[in-house]
Amino acid sequence: MSNLNRSLRAAAVALTVGFASLAARAADTMDNAYWNMPKGVTDVSHEVFALHMAAFWVCVVIGVVVFGVMFYSVFAHRRSKHPVPATFHHSTLVEIIWTAIPFVILIGLAVPAAGTLIKEYDTRNADMTIKITGYQWKWQYEYVGENVSFFSTLEKRANEARQLHSGIDPKTVPNYLHDVDNYLVLPVGKKVRFLLTSNDVIHGWWMPDLAIKKDAIPGFINEMWTKINEPGIYRGQCTVLCGRDHGFMPIVVEAKSEADYAAWLEKMKGGETVAAATTTASDAVVDSAQPAAVEAPVEAAPVEVAAAPAAAVDKDDLMKAGAKVYAANCQVCHQADGTGLPPSFPSLVGGKVVTGPIDAHITQVLKGKNAMPPFPQLSDADVAAVVTYERNAFGNKVGDAAQAGQVAKLR
Ligand code: HEC
Ligand SMILES: [Cu+2]
Incomplete structure (x- = not known):
């Protein structure tokens, strides 16, 4: 009997130690686990993370206690041990305890959470x-x-x-x-x-x-x-x-x-954009009195633009480049065959703007119109290409072509 007691106690100690080290390990992993919320890189994000973990561990403890009591009762008071059930009901003490404890837990979580929320909303004194x-x-x-x-x-x-x-x-x-x-x-x-x-x-x-x-x-x-x-x-x-x-x-x-x-x-x-340097190219052209003679700083431009020098680009090349720009930026609304999704997204086949003056066409792509978003992020060469493409694809036969210099002037 005492032997059994001793080994039981040893098992309990081992379990406790094991659980404690497991909990420490778990807390450590949770901090950086990719499947957990990120800890972030601001004081507020650290607070948010701490709140999230606090709530999580409270849940873990509640889960362990509640399921522990439940499994213990199921096991200890099984029918074979206690064929005659007890008949007590109603315990004021237990009811007070199970109201008070959650109340304390909720207040304990709400107070620090409110503090963090107030901080999050305080946008004063910004730099x-x-x-x-x-x-x-x-x-x-x-x-x-x-x-x-x-x-x-x-x-x-x-x-x-x-x-x-x-x-x-x-x-x-x-x-x-x-x-x-x-x-x-x-x-x-x-x-x-x-x-x-x-x-x-x-x-x-x-x-x-x-x-x-x-x-x-x-x-x-x-x-x-x-x-x-x-x-x-x-x-x-x-x-x-x-x-x-x-x-x-x-x-x-x-x-x-x-x-x-x-x-x-x-x-x-100074007018440069972060990555594409497209505005640099256009600024250079705009600043010059003779746009066509100026060489855009090709080395600063993205690869696609580098392939298209500031001098007049062949219409076939514009059409090829334009098809790509169109597929990547315009097709979602105007569809692959240019017929659009009327009435929301108009057809480009024989469209008023598409078959009208080329400057208005370029301007609409750069600045947008109503539900059509602006595309200032496209390079001059890309806009020239897509405009040329729209005017001469989908059965349109306007015949003219746009050049990057022209786009730069309309930006
Ligand atoms: C988010 C959807 C959407 C995208 C993406 C879009 N457009 Fe449009 N586009 C519209 C809408 C809407 C109109 C009608 C604008 C108006 O007149 O109210 C329109 C109209 C046009 C017209 C005038 C058609 C005509 O001849 O009457 C042209 C040209 C045009 N878009 C070109 C482009 C180009 C080039 C691109 C890609 C760089 C593009 N669109 C991308 C929604 C879009
Ligand atoms: Cu969105």
Whole structure:
């Protein structure tokens, strides 16, 4: 008997020690587990993570206690042991306890959570402000007071790969559907306030590593803020189902040191875009009195543009390039054969703009019109190509061709 007692006690001790070390190991893994919520890189995101873990462990303890009592009762009071059931009912003490304990737990969770919420909503005393506007299907970032503003769209290679029958294996595209052409660049250690709105439907701006997520609603301005602790690249997504390309408007934040950020901002004020350098090319052309004679800084331009020099491009080449630009950017609405989806998305076959003056056609692509979004992120060469393509494909036979220089002047 005492032997049995001793081994039982030993087993209990072993279990306790085992459980404690397991719990410590579990807590450690949970901190960085890819399937858990990310810990993030801001003070607020760390608080959010701590709250999340606290609630989680409370749930684990409750689960263990409740199921423990249940399994114990099922086992200890089984019928073969106690054929005659007890007849007591109602225990005021037990009822008070099982009301008081959850009450204490809930208050214990609510107090720190409210503190974090209040912090999250406090957008005062920001060092800088960025206005974010959602579009179907891209984001616009305006650095308020800095005169810097750009669009951020799905990275080009991913956009090609996602097309039906593209023949490109998405696995070969780095950060497939999680990369954009122009990153939202932010300084570390600065309180950044965001003003969030939308130009068409409701979108959602979500950046898990910064623990911020809010809806972008047309006609409303929502506020949020962040203060990033670590330089790096952070990825997020639109989180409100905003139409057919909802899954193709990712968000990328690049946090830079203050000095690097300042240098980046200076460069942007000089008119360069983050990745494509397309505006540099067009600015160079605009600044010149004789656009055709000027060589665009080809080495700074993306590969596709480099293939198209500033001098007149052959119409066949424009048509070939235009078909690709069309498939990647326009086909979702205007369809592969140009017939669109009337009445929402008009047919381009014999369209008024498509068969009208070419300048108006180019302008509509650059600036958009009503439900047609603007495409300022396309390079001059790409716009020239797609406009030429639309005018001479789908049975249209306008016959003329657009050139990059012409597009630059209309930007
Ligand atoms: C989100 C859907 C959408 C996408 C993507 C889109 N368009 Fe449109 N497009 C429209 C709508 C809507 C109109 C009608 C605008 C209006 O007149 O109110 C339109 C009209 C046009 C017209 C005028 C048609 C005519 O002749 O009357 C042209 C040209 C055009 N789009 C070109 C393009 C090009 C080039 C692209 C790609 C770079 C593109 N569109 C991408 C929705 C879209
Ligand atoms: Cu969206």
